[in-house]
Amino acid sequence: MTEPLLLEARALSKAFRVRSAGSVWRRLTTIIEDISLRLDIGRTLGLVGESGSGKSTLASVLIGDLWPSGGEARLSGRRPTEIPRRQRARIVQPIVQDPRASLDPRWPIGKLLSEPLEIHGDDIDKRHAKIASALEAVDLPSDILSRFPHEVSGGQAQRLAIARALVLDPQLLVCDEPLSALDLITQTGMISLFQRLKTQRRLSMLFISHDLAAVRELSDQMAVMYLGRIVEIGPPDVIGGPLSHPYTRALVAAAPRFTTGLRRSGRAPILGEPPSHAAKPPGCAFHPRCPAAAPVCRRDAPPTVRIMGEHSVTCHFAQPQALAAE
């Protein structure tokens, strides 16, 4: 019997009732649609995409905070929403953008760190060992335990939030823009911390970030979202390359740090604002902004084409490499 995949999504979608501007009624609006992905133990999946593309919504559905509207999510082979809260906490822990807000301002840090263990009924002596090892893993001194959340820096708060997740020894961290609130130097330290957690603890991660370079550094697979759909998924070294999706190439072109060591495939700035989820363009949702758009793009939804191995692109003009070689 094979061990179930750690995380899997099959044709996952989520719709909310959203009140559009100037209207009284709430309309059911699909925010994420037809998402399929797989994540193995010890691997990291990076997720990028414009603000509002639905990354956080996808993360919430995957960890069972939201019920999917269609399709299926699986966490260790089970539907996330059906796993009891405490069991789920031992499988997956979210890491959020604003770590300080996730620490109760009235609790000293020592108490906050032992709280997860208290919830899970660990005895006191074991708690100390686990807290010490988690603090060591995130590089924090133990004298921080007597402080309060407002008495630590943003970077330390993020490390604390991670330590608080680590004491439960989860298999998966779902990090939703864990770097955005930090300054550049702190970000660098944080990236190497995630790197260490990956190798030393064999942690899996779903890593959401606007920082393409960071995602590229940490990920084994990268997924690119546009308006609620994954338009490209593949190993980081092909993402943004010549075979990449036009949207991805535009994203990469807009992110200077990312392009080091990667062939730039022409500058293609994205035009204007993304359309709203409520009024998705027909055919390929990216066509109003796509430099390569053709009439077919306005009419038909593009297919998902397997370029090579693990690399797939959802575009009418995606070329499978096996065919191109012929």
Next chain:
Amino acid sequence: MFETQTVPRPAKTPRIVFCALAFLAGLFVVALLSSFFVGPSDIPSDLRARLEPPLFFGGSWAHPLGTDELGRDMLMRLLVSIRTSLLVATLGTLIGAVLGTAVGMVAASYSGIVDDALMTLVDVQASLPFIIIALAVIAFAGPGFWLFILVVGLYGWERYARIARSLTLSAQESGYARATAHLGGGSFRIYVRHILPNIASALLVALTVNFPETMLLETSLSFLGLGVQPPDTSLGTMIGDGRTYLVTAWWIAVVPGVVLSLSALSASLVGDWCRDVLDPVKSP
């Protein structure tokens, strides 16, 4: 041009708040200490010394605050009354606070039908004149000390419920509440151990505002004869008793009246000050 004061004034406790605090503290101490010496049934009535005026108004040291229509010493009655009134107001305020907070938090934590039902109850309560309900309940169930405290306790619960509900609604969206849930923490832990301490200061402000009102409610009901029953006595019953002698023996009503006004005023002052100190967003 730049006359508007942008720099917050350093928080300095006004002197009058000190006086108010001292007065209230004194009142509580007196009420506590006196309970070791006099009870409601220990006040002898001396029919030969009825309606004696207070000291300096023609009275004597034997009865510094005068005597009432039955010749009972006003000072002793006052001590017993202060104790009763404070007890009713304190317990009443606490009952309302605990009940209202619980209702508000439960409503917020169960959205949907429970929330709607509880909040309808709150709206109904808020739209009814409380004193009439209180009169009806006491008239129906018959006067009794603990029932009376309970009725007084119901006063204002809907305000705590509203405050607690709205604060809980925003607190449950906060990062720390979500994080606790993600760690596997149950509702009790999230609501009682994390959210409650974080919203407590606003509730405390409501409590200090509610206290003087509860005190006045107690007096009103007792004045109407529906509150504290003889032989026990409260500031309200004393004022009620004094009503008929207002012209001939003003002190029977005025002495407890002055104490009542001063206590309610002090409690309000302290309440306002608490609000300034505890509430970052000042409500007008």
